[in-house]
Amino acid sequence: MSVPSRPIVGFLADRYFGPINLYILHTLILGGLVFAWIGVHDRAGMYVFAFFFGLANGAAQGLYSAALASLTTDPRKMGTRFGMVCTIMAFATLAGPPIAGAIIDATDGRYLYAQMWAGLLLILAACVIGCSRVAVTGWKFWVKI
Amino acid sequence: MTSPSMVADSDIEKGGHLSHPDDVSTSGPEDAAHQTDSEQLEKLDSEPPNGGLLAWSQVLGGILLNMLAWGYPTSFGVYQLYYRDTLKLPESQISWIGSLQVFLACAMCTFSGRLADAGYIKSTIIAGSFLIVFGTFMTSLAKEYWQFFLAQGICIGLGLGIIFMPPVSVINSYFTTKRSFVLSVAATGTGFGAVVFSATVQYLIPKVGFPWAVRCAAFVALSIATLAVLILRPRLQPRKSGPLFEWEAFKEAPYAFYTLGAFLFFLALYFGFFYVSVPRCFFVDSNDCSH
Numbered sequence: 175m176s177v178p179s180r181p182i183v184g185f186l187a188d189r190y191f192g193p194i195n196l197y198i199l200h201t202l203i204l205g206g207l208v209f210a211w212i213g214v215h216d217r218a219g220m221y222v223f224a225f226f227f228g229l230a231n232g233a234a235q236g237l238y239s240a241a242l243a244s245l246t247t248d249p250r251k252m253g254t255r256f257g258m259v260c261t262i263m264a265f266a267t268l269a270g271p272p273i274a275g276a277i278i279d280a281t282d283g284r285y286l287y288a289q290m291w292a293g294l295l296l297i298l299a300a301c302v303i304g305c306s307r308v309a310v311t312g313w314k315f316w317v318k319i
Numbered sequence: 320m321t322s323p324s325m326v327a328d329s330d331i332e333k334g335g336h337l338s339h340p341d342d343v344s345t346s347g348p349e350d351a352a353h354q355t356d357s358e359q360l361e362k363l364d365s366e367p368p369n370g371g372l373l374a375w376s377q378v379l380g381g382i383l384l385n386m387l388a389w390g391y392p393t394s395f396g397v398y399q400l401y402y403r404d405t406l407k408l409p410e411s412q413i414s415w416i417g418s419l420q421v422f423l424a425c426a427m428c429t430f431s432g433r434l435a436d437a438g439y440i441k442s443t444i445i446a447g448s449f450l451i452v453f454g455t456f457m458t459s460l461a462k463e464y465w466q467f468f469l470a471q472g473i474c475i476g477l478g479l480g481i482i483f484m485p486p487v488s489v490i491n492s493y494f495t496t497k498r499s500f501v502l503s504v505a506a507t508g509t510g511f512g513a514v515v516f517s518a519t520v521q522y523l524i525p526k527v528g529f530p531w532a533v534r535c536a537a538f539v540a541l542s543i544a545t546l547a548v549l550i551l552r553p554r555l556q557p558r559k560s561g562p563l564f565e566w567e568a569f570k571e572a573p574y575a576f577y578t579l580g581a582f583l584f585f586l587a588l589y590f591g592f593f594y595v596s597v598p599r600c601f602f603v604d605s606n607d608c609s610h
Contacts, residue, residue, distance in 0.1 A: 177510035184503030193499040201584055208587070231588070232510070236503030238581065243491050243498050245573050249367075250436055250558040253488035254565050257432020259578050260483075264425030266585040268418060274590035288590065295587035299580045306576030 179229045180236035192318040193240035194307050198300050200234040205296030212289050241303075244319060245310070367495045373552065374493040380550035381486040381505030383543050384444065387451060388483035390512015391475075391540065392420050397521045398458075398471070401529060408464055419472035420479065427480025429564065435488040438557025441548055443485050448544030450478030455537035459530040482544070485551070492554045515539060 183200075187193040207227050214223045239256065246255050277288040311317040368374045395417040402408045402416075434443045454474030461467045486505065494501050516536055523532035568574045 177507045180503040180507050181500060184500040187499035187503075188497050201580075204588070234584075235509075236506040237499065238584075239487055239506070240499035240502045242577060243502060245571075245577060249488075249492045250555050251565065251568075252491045253432030253435035253484050254429070254561075254563075255432070255568055255574065256487060257428035257430070257435075257484050258564065258568065259581055260425045260428030260432075262578055263581050263585045264422050264428075266582045267425060267589050268422045270586045270589040271418070273586070292587040292590045295583050299583035299587065302576055302583060303580035306573045306580060309572035309576060 177232070179232045183233040184236055184240060187237060187240060190318070193237050193244050194303065194310075194319045195317075197234060197237040197241040198303050198307065200230050200237065201296055201300040201303065203230045204234060205293050205300060208289055208293035208296060212286060245306070367493055367554075369494050369496050376550050377486075377490050377493050377552065378501050378505050380547045381490045381501075382508035382511070383547040383550070384482050384486045385505055385508030386512030386515065387448070387540055387543055387547075388424065388479050389506075389509040390514075391451070391516050392417070392424060392479060393509070393513035394516035394520055394536070395420065395471075397517050397524075401524060402467065405529070412464060416468055416472040419468070420476040423473065423476030424479035424483065427477055428484050431481045431484040432488065433563050435485040436558045436561075438553060438555075438559070440485045440489060440551055440553040444482050444544065444548050444551070447478045447481030448540070448548070450481065451475050451544070452478075452537050452541045454478060455533060455540060459533035459537070486547070489551055489553055 183196060184193075187196045191199075204227070207223070207230060211223055211227075214220055242256050242259060243252065246252050274288045274292065277291055278285060281287045307319060311319055399410075399413050399417065402413045403410055431443055431447070451474075454470045457470035457474060458467060461470055487502070490501055490505055491498065516539065519536045519539055520532050523535055526532075527535075569578070
């Protein structure tokens, strides 16, 4: 699902909303979706959930590099600056699944608390990236960034 | 705003190459030719084309390298099934191969990003592609767990991390106005790569056996990498000096917040990846998908 959603969201980011704004929005949507996942109990529901999760996830990951590019004024530092974010992110990809697994094991194999953990983290991530936006634009709502 | 100050500001922004017209008059013909060369480069530095065949072909190069860098690791699900069902390796051990591959692919980005900024675009991609293709061939020969771990987890993982940064850096230098769009178009390569590499291995294992199926994936990777190396053309003057880590970047509040936000985002996201992934639901006919 990520193939069609990425260019569309990228186009909207350039033309109307700005990549950072859309990245924050999609992180919030993903957080909301993880909470919605708590209510999914059958296979059909899971396919519907996976469809929307893939859509939002593809959009967010496509915006992830564009958002950083808009925070980097000197294009000749793009590789280094983006690379450092990726290296730090590498530890998150390594630590995330075992933490979730440990939460699932500690709560007798139920997904509920792991889902709440992931959902809250995503909403927190949106808030922190929101801080990044405020640090650039100040407290203005309608700014394309 | 008076125009001279604006001109000076923009010159400094573009890397601080202030031209010295005096040099041309005093130097010989060879130096003069050199001077016009570097002036042309400066001109290129200052005006991203934002379109045209060359710029869009760079986006194609980006799609190809994204197919490798992020699409290829997605096919690990197919390998995982083979290791579990045919080789009877324990699942917790198998998943370490995939985790390490993704970890190294991300962790190497600081080094490959700095190399890309220093202008080593093609050599970086060639080195990374060599590791990927070599690691894939070694995977096809592997029999024991530690051999898969070395070849697929470490060797391929390092290669994936090395090739990801150069195209991002190159594409970014060609566009200013359509930047989000082109970077996200390049990111669609991930989806194509996931389909191509998963399908290659999944459909060929029953037909030609695991070793040759994996070798076919290696040839696919080799042809994708070769095309990408032929297509990519670096545009900016390389930034050779400067440290590996730009620690000052963290003093910029937007960058520091962004990094923390991205960390939290991926901490939570891979939980979703591992437990929601649709391929898992299609390939494994079990109750993994609902709980």
